[in-house]
Amino acid sequence: MRKTFVCIVCPVGCPVTVDMAGGEIGAISGLLCKKGEDFVRQEAISPVRLLFTTIPIDGAKDIDVLPVRSGGPLPKHMLSEAMDEMAKIKVRAPVKIGDIIVRDFMGHGVNIISSRTVKSRGVD
Numbered sequence: 371m372r373k374t375f376v377c378i379v380c381p382v383g384c385p386v387t388v389d390m391a392g393g394e395i396g397a398i399s400g401l402l403c404k405k406g407e408d409f410v411r412q413e414a415i416s417p418v419r420l421l422f423t424t425i426p427i428d429g430a431k432d433i434d435v436l437p438v439r440s441g442g443p444l445p446k447h448m449l450s451e452a453m454d455e456m457a458k459i460k461v462r463a464p465v466k467i468g469d470i471i472v473r474d475f476m477g478h479g480v481n482i483i484s485s486r487t488v489k490s491r492g493v494d
Contacts, residue, residue, distance in 0.1 A: 373414055377406035388414040418443035422485075423456050425471070430463035430488045437485040438471055444478055452476060463490040 371390040376383050377400075386400040388410060395414055401407060412418065420443055424435035444452055452475070461471055465488045472482040 377410055379406040379409045386410050417446040419446050421452055426460045428462045429490050431491050436461055438482050439485050441481040441483050444480055463488050
């Protein structure tokens with residue numbers, strides 16, 4: 371089996387080809403530097419992504435949604451399900467940047483974290 375993708379570790383954006391044999395990496399070609407080797411190996415075997423989105427916030431001054439992010443990577447194949455779960459979450463102001471909104475999101479040991487400080491209505 372052959373997998374192709376673009377390495378995103380540095381600005382060059384090398385087109386990479388990974389030959390897989392029995393779930394193992396056989397050969398990697400296309401990398402112009404060693405910086406992306408760990409990324410390529412992770413991407414070929416078990417790709418992960420950080421999750422960035424917004425969730426509704428009640429009682430906030432000036433905004434209706436709160437930007438949030440995952441505190442670590444989640445398996446790429448779970449992102450659709452993760453977004454479905456995120457749609458069920460709602461928070462109440464005030465919230466500070468870095469506050470944990472959800473601990474151990476979906477049982478993966480990754481927290482969902484506020485990316486912005488939001489004051490409550492009526493608080494200057």
